[in-house]
Amino acid sequence: MAENGGTDLDVQFIHSHDPEHPANLICTLCAKFYGLGWVTGTGGGTSIRHGDHIYIAPSGVQKELMKPTDMFVMDFNTKAYLRKPQTHKPSACTPLFLAAFERGAGCCIHTHSQWAVLVTLLVERDSSKDALFEIEELEQIKGIGKGRGKSGNLGYFDRLRIPIIENTAHEEDLRESLEAAIEKYPDSYAVLVRRHGIYVWGDNVHKAKTQCESLDYIFQLAVEMKKLGLPWTK
Amino acid sequence: MAENGGTDLDVQFIHSHDPEHPANLICTLCAKFYGLGWVTGTGGGTSIRHGDHIYIAPSGVQKELMKPTDMFVMDFNTKAYLRKPQTHKPSACTPLFLAAFERGAGCCIHTHSQWAVLVTLLVERDSSKDALFEIEELEQIKGIGKGRGKSGNLGYFDRLRIPIIENTAHEEDLRESLEAAIEKYPDSYAVLVRRHGIYVWGDNVHKAKTQCESLDYIFQLAVEMKKLGLPWTK
Amino acid sequence: MAENGGTDLDVQFIHSHDPEHPANLICTLCAKFYGLGWVTGTGGGTSIRHGDHIYIAPSGVQKELMKPTDMFVMDFNTKAYLRKPQTHKPSACTPLFLAAFERGAGCCIHTHSQWAVLVTLLVERDSSKDALFEIEELEQIKGIGKGRGKSGNLGYFDRLRIPIIENTAHEEDLRESLEAAIEKYPDSYAVLVRRHGIYVWGDNVHKAKTQCESLDYIFQLAVEMKKLGLPWTK
Amino acid sequence: MAENGGTDLDVQFIHSHDPEHPANLICTLCAKFYGLGWVTGTGGGTSIRHGDHIYIAPSGVQKELMKPTDMFVMDFNTKAYLRKPQTHKPSACTPLFLAAFERGAGCCIHTHSQWAVLVTLLVERDSSKDALFEIEELEQIKGIGKGRGKSGNLGYFDRLRIPIIENTAHEEDLRESLEAAIEKYPDSYAVLVRRHGIYVWGDNVHKAKTQCESLDYIFQLAVEMKKLGLPWTK
Structure with missing residues (x-):
């Protein structure tokens, strides 16, 4: 058709x-x-x-x-x-949703959460390495799955890593860098987009929604930690 | 009548x-x-x-x-x-609503949003130039129209500029400076009022409401950016 | 009875x-x-x-x-x-509510709002003078009445003054200092209680509720202003 | 069975x-x-x-x-x-809930409140002494009971002390240190878990819920106080 x-x-x-x-x-x-x-x-x-x-x-x-x-x-x-x-x-998110579905996702959520945007602004852009949001030792990290095809969720002592890609003028043009980030970080269920927001997915609606909530909680906490001078990692 | x-x-x-x-x-x-x-x-x-x-x-x-x-x-x-x-x-907002309707608006919203008030306090008053709130490279800027009679919305790389006028003792006395700001910045769908709030309009209710939300989101983000030492423009 | x-x-x-x-x-x-x-x-x-x-x-x-x-x-x-x-x-607020009713109020609201508590912490305790929360040039000040028996509300250029009394071990013991504050600042529709909250009243439910909201808005804004290094008065 | x-x-x-x-x-x-x-x-x-x-x-x-x-x-x-x-x-909270019930609780609530997590991050870890969140002279402290078997609530001039235990990889493994904290601080109706959240209980649902609310209020206020440079105790 x-x-x-x-x-x-x-x-x-x-x-x-x-x-x-x-x-x-x-x-x-x-x-x-x-x-x-x-x-x-x-x-x-x-x-x-x-x-x-x-x-x-x-x-x-x-x-x-x-x-x-x-x-x-x-x-x-x-x-x-x-x-x-x-x-x-x-x-305009359609190609990005499809990128997630083609890798086994059952649901994909795109938010403009201010906490997501703020953490992308707090991670410096450095052309010599990948931009990553990293945090460790927060109970809520256990709300995020270990990765596609792996059973169970991250543990309290696992470091959470979410890749950050640069924003483009047109949302559909994010597809290439989003797919590259997924290929390089295949265990991540999310990709942050600098100055824009986040894409989060999961095997089904329940997992996509609760992972999106857990990540947003962690981003908000990370922003508050930064205001209070508390480090994200050891 | x-x-x-x-x-x-x-x-x-x-x-x-x-x-x-x-x-x-x-x-x-x-x-x-x-x-x-x-x-x-x-x-x-x-x-x-x-x-x-x-x-x-x-x-x-x-x-x-x-x-x-x-x-x-x-x-x-x-x-x-x-x-x-x-x-x-x-x-008391009536003359200000009318100023927007006379320029083609279909809906006008006036808020006392604290984020709007705070950004007016963060832009210095300088008698040698117009007071403007300016920010760039945020995806949410794409939620704001290019201007009256222009098709489509601002792009990610466009700088958002919202004029700020000084408050007056009586709300109806804002009309003159609000109209002057609109004439000088005819593409703006909003005017900030220092220590007071904002007037936002649009061709219809949908546009006025979603532009008001997008601006409020940007103002809140801008205040948080200021707390974290992040610049609004390059 | x-x-x-x-x-x-x-x-x-x-x-x-x-x-x-x-x-x-x-x-x-x-x-x-x-x-x-x-x-x-x-x-x-x-x-x-x-x-x-x-x-x-x-x-x-x-x-x-x-x-x-x-x-x-x-x-x-x-x-x-x-x-x-x-x-x-x-x-335990009953004697304090009565103090307001005996001065003509039709409704009295007592909150533990965190913004109210925070502004009481930001005003220094100085035994040589009355503790007062003072702010000026905010549009929302116009949401507060000029005072009992006076017609109309405060203007944009009027300074808002809310007396702050010290907290006591027992709420009912606040009555004396609350009444003293009312007698000394008869135009105030509210008294802040340090490390505790606020009492706000009005001629009727509508006025008490909207004045309580306007004050809370102003306190929240004042706390945010303090975080951003912005002064409350000139 | x-x-x-x-x-x-x-x-x-x-x-x-x-x-x-x-x-x-x-x-x-x-x-x-x-x-x-x-x-x-x-x-x-x-x-x-x-x-x-x-x-x-x-x-x-x-x-x-x-x-x-x-x-x-x-x-x-x-x-x-x-x-x-x-x-x-x-x-996984079941053993921890049981620890509370075995000490007379009628309801136990476990939250991941960000305010609870932030106060645990603001109290330094010091192996020479117990980690405790301590605050005093806030009216809301009166929302917390004096302790199991004691009648009435804390007073305004009482210092609130909530023990903080270190988080473990598995929630059920918290039981031992949670019970040790309860034994050492038998008057506390709550135990904070570092980088994790809080367990709060009470004789019945009403008390557990209102104590949990009062504590969360106090934690949020404490975080805001820290941002504003205000001390928790004298």
Whole structure:
């Protein structure tokens, strides 16, 4: 089916009374994320893989007001839109969400959290080495998985490392450096984007959402630690 | 119709079951803005242009409790009140809202956000040049339009500039300097008022609200950056 | 009627379907104040004068869960309890609420707001002069009345002055110094209590609540100003 | 009954229309704690003793979404699970909750509050003496009980002391040092865990919850005091 084949008449993809259906769940999650300050002013986005269907929140909508009828649905194999509301633009995050889904993720969340942005500003840009947010010995690190295909979560004495990529003028142009970061740090479930925010994913909605929360908690704590002169690592 | 012609019996202007009707929407927005800390203690205000009718939240009401019956309605052409609740005073922001509507805005929001006030305090007053809040290279800047009559939004590498005007004893006396700031910075969708807050507008409610959120996010980030010793511009 | 005359069977004082009835309104207000961080862990309190009846939230209850049946009702003239729930203790704030009511207040709010506590810590204790929180040139100052019996609110160029009294081991022992502060600063609608919180009142619920919000906004701003090295007065 | 004897078919322990029933109350509390930032990303936990039954929130669930059917129920005397949902893991906090219950507590709350973590980072680790968070002369200290078996709460002039124990790789391994801290500071209703969070308990749900709130308030205030250069004790 051609990309223009999808129309907003395709209600079969989004009509469900099950609150766990991706079309409903993305709305619930986005309203919660708005309350957390992650998707202020139409920023950020969320996408869920449901079998071979990718559900994606559209660009430019007030995330706390989103309705299932706003949802884009893409075929994972052909990348053709199965549902494409004519009143909205597809999310510029789509190629980045796909990069996560192609590596096994079931859900990917993009936030503009101020704590994420601030930690990217507190890690110096140094062309001689990769930019990394690193912190250790915080209980909340145990909220993050060890890595794709590995069982269990990081331990208290493991150092958390999140790669930071440089921002680009256009969000879709982040894909190359985001994929390079994932390839180099295959155990990371997140990539920070300098002066922009973060992409966090997980095997399923539960893991993506709770990892995103744990990371945001750690970033906020890290910013407060910096204000108080406390080091992130030994 | 004379200014006193409008009474609170004119329910036809405010009675609608449509949540998108301006009389209902201003109430929903004000309750949300209260939660964001923008309209604490009856501060701030919101106005929507609906064809030739201007809907304005009254002065001195608890914004989170506002009801459609509290609403003032003004004729845009004659500036006469079509509806004027006898129990309330018209908003002192009215001339400032009108200045925005006369330049094409469809909605104007006035907040007392602490982040807005703090950035006005962090920009030095210097009689030899205009006071401007300036910041660059933040993704959230892309949430702000390029300017009236221009298509699309600012880019990541564009510098955001918001003029700052000095506060006056009476809110209505801000009109002259607000209009001067708009004339000098015609692409700006907002004017900061030193030690007071901000006026933000947009072509419609969606744009005014999301631009106001994006700016508030940027101001909060800017204050946190200052605490951490991070510069706003290069 | 003796103090023990009131029992919790006296439902006539608290049973009303009107959300504006004091027994209902105190519950709604306290739930809101809990969300604002003003009455954490059973701290703080609220009282409304309704004709000759004083409605008072009890001591030691979770304020966000309060029910009309929890309410104490006192006769303003005799100071006898008309209603005294046997399961609760009367609020230790009662003498302080009465001090405000005896000076014409219609509602009095006591919060443990952290911003209020922090400003009391930022004003030095100096036995040679009264402790005062002073700030000027903030628009939000216009949310505070000029003083009892005076019409209208403070202006932007008026300096806001809130007396600070020293805390005592027992809350009821604050009455003497609170009354002395009111007598010395008769135009103030609030008294800060060092390392403790604030008492704010107003002619009616609307004024007490919005003045309490405006003051809390100003205290938070003042703390942030201090962190950023910005002076409170010229 | 053997530990495996409990299954999730044992609905009699969790089915009640009474909102005060532990199975319902833990859900309500956890949703509230999520809003307070105490149980972000499945962190933290809550347990209530109800006669000889211990109700425990499971490990790894989104605390704001918890349902009574998620609940574990343990026999206090035999420590066997009477109800053990097969889809969840028991909370690693269980031995720590039991340590509190064995000393008379009726409810125990474990949070990852950032304020708690930050105060543990602000108290230096010194092998020559116990690590203690100490603060004095704050009204909110009066929200904390004098100690087990003692009547009434701390006074304004009493110094609040909360022992801090070092974190371990596995939560259950905290039990020994937590019990040692309780034995050494038998009047404390809480133990801080460095870089981790806090355990707070009380004779009943009301006391555990309000003490946890009061402590969190004090920790937040203490962090803000540190930023402003204000000492915790004289």
